[in-house]
Amino acid sequence: MYKLFFIGLPNLFVCVIVLSCAVKENAEALVVAAKEIGLEVNADKPKYMVMSGDQNAGRTHSMKTDNSSFERVDEFKYFGSTLTNQNSIQEEIKSRLKSGNACYHSVQNLLSSSLLFKNLKIKIYRTIILPVVLYGCETWSLTLREERRLRVFENRVLRRIFGPNRDEVKGEWRKLHNEELNNLYSSPNIVRMIKSRRMRWVGHVARMGEGRGVYRVLVGKPEGRRPLGRPRRRWEDNIRMDLREVGCGCVDWMELAKDWGMWRALVSAVMNLRVP
Numbered sequence: 146m147y148k149l150f151f152i153g154l155p156n157l158f159v160c161v162i163v164l165s166c167a168v169k170e171n172a173e174a175l176v177v178a179a180k181e182i183g184l185e186v187n188a189d190k191p192k193y194m195v196m197s198g199d200q201n202a203g204r205t206h207s208m209k210t211d212n213s214s215f216e217r218v219d220e221f222k223y224f225g226s227t228l229t230n231q232n233s234i235q236e237e238i239k240s241r242l243k244s245g246n247a248c249y250h251s252v253q254n255l256l257s258s259s260l261l262f263k264n265l266k267i268k269i270y271r272t273i274i275l276p277v278v279l280y281g282c283e284t285w286s287l288t289l290r291e292e293r294r295l296r297v298f299e300n301r302v303l304r305r306i307f308g309p310n311r312d313e314v315k316g317e318w319r320k321l322h323n324e325e326l327n328n329l330y331s332s333p334n335i336v337r338m339i340k341s342r343r344m345r346w347v348g349h350v351a352r353m354g355e356g357r358g359v360y361r362v363l364v365g366k367p368e369g370r371r372p373l374g375r376p377r378r379r380w381e382d383n384i385r386m387d388l389r390e391v392g393c394g395c396v397d398w399m400e401l402a403k404d405w406g407m408w409r410a411l412v413s414a415v416m417n418l419r420v421p
Contacts, residue, residue: 192218196230226281237281238291242298245278249302256305266306271332274302282339283346286380292336299335300326333416340387341416347384348412351402364399387415 179186193215220229220236227237249256252273256266278298285291303326309318310325321329333341353360363381388394391414393401402408 192216192221194218194221194228194230196232226284234285234287234291237285238294241278241280241282242294245274245298248274248277249305253305256302257308263306267330267332270302270306275335275338278335279338279342283342284380285339285343286378286383287336287339288378295335295339303330327419337416337418340383341412343380343383344387344408344412344415348402348405348408351399352405390418390420391415 175191176186194217220227222228227240229236252269255261255269278295287295300323304321307321307326307329310321311318327334347363350357350359350363355361384398385394388396388398388411391411393411401411
């Protein structure tokens with residue numbers, strides 16, 4: 146059994162079907178469901194993507210209805226976020242950094258201008274560039290590699306803001322080192338922002354009722370076994386690691402999140418934690 150995602154226009158119409166019968170029947174079910182809400186499936190627009198641990202799943206099937214075939218894709222954008230059949234965050238990070246770079250290049254003259262105060266330049270970065278990069282970051286499961294890529298992007302922007310430093314001994318101008326940037330930039334870095342937003346979001350979900358779909362996804366246990374070898378870092382693993390950083394790694398975080406005041410204090414602690 147594997148999951149099949151139908152992607153069509155408008156984007157609000159996305160059908161998720163668990164395949165347990167013939168693929169053709171599911172395609173026909175899509176057409177019937179669309180007609181019930183007043184939509185008509187255009188055979189040239191819908192795509193489908195299979196998410197499964199077995200990458201050969203569904204390869205032998207073709208999605209057809211009324212003598213029309215649907216195209217199978219390995220990734221697609223939904224509400225601005227990139228979803229892949231590998232459930233990997235790398236493509237989403239790459240897409241966010243690409244959009245952030247485009248935004249950065251559009252305002253880099255302002256960031257390097259000597260007419261603006263550095264506090265104003267930092268505000269430009271935090272209100273114009275940073276939201277573009279952090280869109281949807283609450284759902285990211287970051288590894289050290291992705292964290293490093295995000296920090297490299299932020300340091301490049303900060304070097305533009307603070308400018309070069311003059312070496313008093315050699316009399317030459319040089320780029321600021323990472324440690325110097327950390328001392329000059331008093332706000333939480335980009336990784337701290339992601340961790341705090343992720344914790345704030347999981348707090349909202351933990352306080353939801355059991356009738357909410359998001360809560361059921363959070364506490365649900367998928368069927369089957371994890372593959373052999375080193376397991377991939379899960380989203381929940383990131384939450385536990387963030388709590389461990391502030392000394393709360395041994396507590397039941399689901400119960401702790403239900404205390405809104407305590408959880409808000411932990412979110413603030415994770416955001417403002419100063420690490421190299």
